[in-house]
Amino acid sequence: MGERTIRVKCIVCPLGCEITVTLRDNEILSIEGHSCSRGEKYAREEVLEPKRVLMTVVKVKGGDLPVVSVKSEKPIPKQLIFEAIRELSKVEVDAPVRIGDVIIENLLGLNVRVIATRNVEKVSES
Numbered sequence: 001m002g003e004r005t006i007r008v009k010c011i012v013c014p015l016g017c018e019i020t021v022t023l024r025d026n027e028i029l030s031i032e033g034h035s036c037s038r039g040e041k042y043a044r045e046e047v048l049e050p051k052r053v054l055m056t057v058v059k060v061k062g063g064d065l066p067v068v069s070v071k072s073e074k075p076i077p078k079q080l081i082f083e084a085i086r087e088l089s090k091v092e093v094d095a096p097v098r099i100g101d102v103i104i105e106n107l108l109g110l111n112v113r114v115i116a117t118r119n120v121e122k123v124s125e126s
């Protein structure tokens, strides 16, 4: 396979440098357009092993809302996002839920915690 270039917009800081990464097969030949080493690292990861913070919801039993929003504490490999969402769709937690509560301790064996990002109150049974 020949050379190819990928353009990456750095999101590490508000400057938003446009970075060009040139590859042959899966080997990076050059990285240009970054203004600092953090941008170079970001572009390298984005091309070779892109990661994203997972944001989704999980079901809540006995709450004033049926679901609670959650996110992964760290970015996870982009190709595992759908598997992670599938895993979290099987989870149901009991109300109340507080912001920062750990919903999953070790997502897909990645050593990444999933935490609640809002409160869900318990509905009193009467």
Ligand code: SF4
Residues within 6 Å of the ligand: 010, 011, 012, 013, 014, 015, 016, 017, 033, 034, 035, 036, 037, 038, 039, 040
């Ligand atoms: S390359 Fe550096 S200066 Fe440019 S957007 Fe990324 S972090 Fe900011």
